[in-house]
Amino acid sequence: MSAVEGMRIARCAIDVREICVARARGEEFGRRVREHGVPLPDIGHVTVHGERLMMCIRPGRYLLLAAPQPDSSAALMPGLWPPDAAPAAVIDLTGGHGAVLLQGTRRLDVLARGCRLDLDPAHFPVGRAAATIMVQVPVMLAALPAGLLLLAPASTARHVHEWLEATARPFGLVPQSSVGMAELCRSSVQ
């Protein structure tokens, strides 16, 4: 993990799409996805595919995180299925989330003040993902090699960000920067 002292909060610009697997077509979906070499995460996990992240935090639903691009959702996973017989629906949620990467030696101390999940690396290692309530806001967390990725609804993202900054300050708030998908996905998630 990062050797940043204190905590750094870096904004991430990402496109988010939700893949909803059709009822009783989970196996077909999984087969098609794997045939194309896309690692499908188990529930509560996140995987990396190129410069894309795929998170699964509820059955039959996958969040696909990618760098901002004008492509249609189909272009994200080209050729996976014919448009008229898709085993899953893809819903564009881009702009609906605020994403930040949390790095630094004190990030868990900061998060422990608002998040009730056990984020100790022994229990929430790289590759795990979860949804929870943090400072009264529903959020998603994913443990990546680069740090913890936190997704909050766009309307409350500023509230969460302000809380993170205020809480991190006594621990050493490192000046803000932004990161791209390349850094989020910089090493594979097992």
Place this chain on the structure above:
Amino acid sequence: MSGPARIGAGSDTDAAAKLRFRFDDRPMQGLAGDTLASALLANGVRVVARSFKYHRPRGPLTCGPEEPNALVDVIGAMGREPNRLATTLALHEGLEAQSQNRWPSLRTDLLAVNDRLARFLPAGFYYKTFMAPGWAWERLYEPLIRRAAGFGRIAPPRHGGANAHHGACAETVHDHCDVLVVGAGAAGLAGAHALAVAGLRVLLVEQQPAFGGGARLDASGQAWCDSMCAALRRFGNLRCLPGTTLVGAYGHGVYAALQDSTSEAAAAGRGLRERLRVIRARRVLFATGAVERLVAFPGNDRPGVMLAGAALNYLRRFGVAVGQRPAWFLNNDEAYESALALHEAGVECAGIIDARTHSLAAERARTAGIAVHLGAVVDAVHGGNAVSGLRYRDLRGGEVRRLRADCLLVSGGYSPSTALACQAGASLQWQQRIAAFVPQLAPETGQVAGAARGVFGLAAAALDGAGAARRIAGQLQSIAGPARTDAAPQPPLPPDPEATDLVPLWEVAGRGKSFVDLQNDVTADDVRLAAREGYTHVEHMKRYTTHGMGADQGRTGGLVGSAVLADALGVPVEQVGQSKPRPYAQPVPLAALAGAETGAHFKPKRRLPLHDWHEAAGATFVSIGTWLRPLVYSARKGWEPVLAEARHVRGQVGITDVSTLGKIDVQGADAARFLDFIYANTFSTLPVGRARYGLMLREDAMVFDDGTTSRLGPNHFLVTTTTANATAVLEHMEFHLQANCTRLDVHLTDVSERWAQFAVAGPQARAVLSAVASGLDLSNAAFPFMAAATATIAGLPGRLFRISFSGELAYEIAVPAGAATAVWSALLEAGAPHGIRPYGLDALNTLRIEKGHVTGAELNGNTSADDLGFQRLLKSDGDFIGRALARRPALAAPGRLQLVGVRPVDPARRLRNGAQLVTATEPKLSLGYLTSATPAVAFEGWAGLALLADGRARIGERLQASSPVHGESIEVSIVSPHMYDPENRRVRG
């Protein structure tokens, strides 16, 4: 030395670090490491408080958090805080404390007259007296009682307080561990060591700043503690939290602990005072020790009467002798330790009164030269503000003797601290050997060890703690890390001295008040009175007498009260039991519960994608739920700017931000079928490219929510909900999808945050949209009212809906949130030639009231579809949520409140929300009430919506709108709720 009673060095104090403090404005000096109580005792202060009811003078009884008497007000940067425990309050430079519950002074308290009037103030007196005259209760008795009751006073900081500079004074932290060890006495330390060796993640909490508990009070125990603490420090898988008190045990392994962070925060320059820790643990090891209990005898509350163990603590930890000539009254060998220690320190011991006839410890005391009177009990204490002597009685011959003493150190035995274990679900078993209850905890919750389950003595408790830890480690073997074979072994244990068993001793009869609860001034006579009056269950007795209901929860006298009750009932004490302890086990400041969720962080603020634009445009914001919404684009107060915006929409064109609406994407082969079930009206017949108003009922057939649903494809719908119900509607739909429609292929996705949405409304709306929407024919024929389409708006992909909440020709434009500013700006630019201007929530409200559209004020959970005039929407065929109960006769019964419009007869009079609708002849019989009201822009005067009994039948009548709050009653006309364009010509235009 700092004070005349300081006779030596204490393990907790630093003789070189003197601290100045004030008590009741009297300057004194203490030492670093002192508590306020130890510093006061060192300065010879005996009286520190007045009692709750009788205002009797009181001094410290204990040396810890179980203290019932020594509560003080502390005045500092945080203001005046009442009920701080002097026995745990760490002394610091400049500490200012004041005694409580006295007037005008601690020494001369006029309300001490209550002590003389005690026969009129027994337990439950307020249930029997002050009954007449009836008027006097609220006007006289209650104010007087309230004024006299309570302890301290709370007051805000004098100059704005620390919060102004440091932010919140408390915070919440979440902790996780495999095993939580509560208490760092011998059992806790040994248990924590064994658990850490087993490779488990251990969290050790201890309420005292230093580890060791009672083991620290003699040299061999202190050495063992030091070695053990050094061994524990080497574990990376063990975390220690001194100064942290576990205050609650809840289900599923959740515990709450309060950590005093004052010194840590002071070092960091923060205003943080307390930290509430929410701990989640797989197992718990309660090593909470035991609390010495008092004995009920006349005068057992006099300043100078103290628990024997407390005297030993004050001597060993703070170097303070609690008296110059102490006497003892006890029934167990452990309490002799304080006598031997004070004697060894050179204090003259008046003698020991032991209720037993034989004791090994008594032999040791006599050998040391201390007089011991076996088989005797104390039945009177002499003195007022301080003990001057006592009277004791031989139990065999009845011979009475007196003893001169300046303090009396009492011990009735030790009761295991069972409160937390009981909260965690432990059952209590009576153990005759120690005359106390011990807890038994389910193994899947954890273990209890050491004195907390009646195993006394350092070595015995440590072995017990290690044994309990091994049982837990055995259960958690599968999750433990590698065993720490390299860990330092536990140091050798010093042997425990042999001891004679105690003889239960609860009460000594005599003249005067014998207290069983010092904090709430409950006497043994009060308990007997409760038993006589039928409060024979310990819980009933507790509530009738307030025994154990104080901040100390009756720790020192709880079992004594039970024993007195048992005696009164003629049953053994184990049959009576103890009252059930509940969280919090220790007082918790409200600030600690609030944590950091204060001020700006009190609740989340949801901001619109265009928040910054609205702010720059001078909007006044309003909090609607958690949303911040533009109320009006003006800083001016009053209706004028609002009505100007509304008039502009009626006359030209306006644009408003409706992004807060809930939006649910519904897809799947069975999407239409599912919506038919969820909504009271039909959606399977809705053509692609069209929208329809939908009415959602609850299971009880009351209207839950409304909104428009658009069909974007054969198996693709977009549901919009009201802002207030956005989350609730999604949960409602998810519940029914997962519980009742499990075979349907439907996905629900909340896309509220994805889409920003604006309404462009007014006669010029089409002209504005035509300029920015490309590739779409917006003519009435091609894109009629309730049409929906994907569209390119200002060059960006979006969706267009022809729906109207304002009653005007209107379009709602949905665009990705990231494109909100670009599209909004393009709309403003395109609308500029038509005079477009933004309008806020208040103007929107004015427009919808005139039109008769309902919102949360009307969809209040008590209105049915028929009440709101929507009966015709309910489909006749097919099932839907609420269908069965919609047929209830009660929903069609006469007298139901129905939606109507209201207008004042005199246009100059205003309507008020909440005004009651009455007839002129029966002004006190409410027929209904106004739900919404606004000045109108479509016509002169005010417009309102109301729920009125048989309202539709009353259209055309005149009633009175009475607002007693404002002292108004005006004549109003009952009209159709559709007060503006009832034929919908404008929305369809």
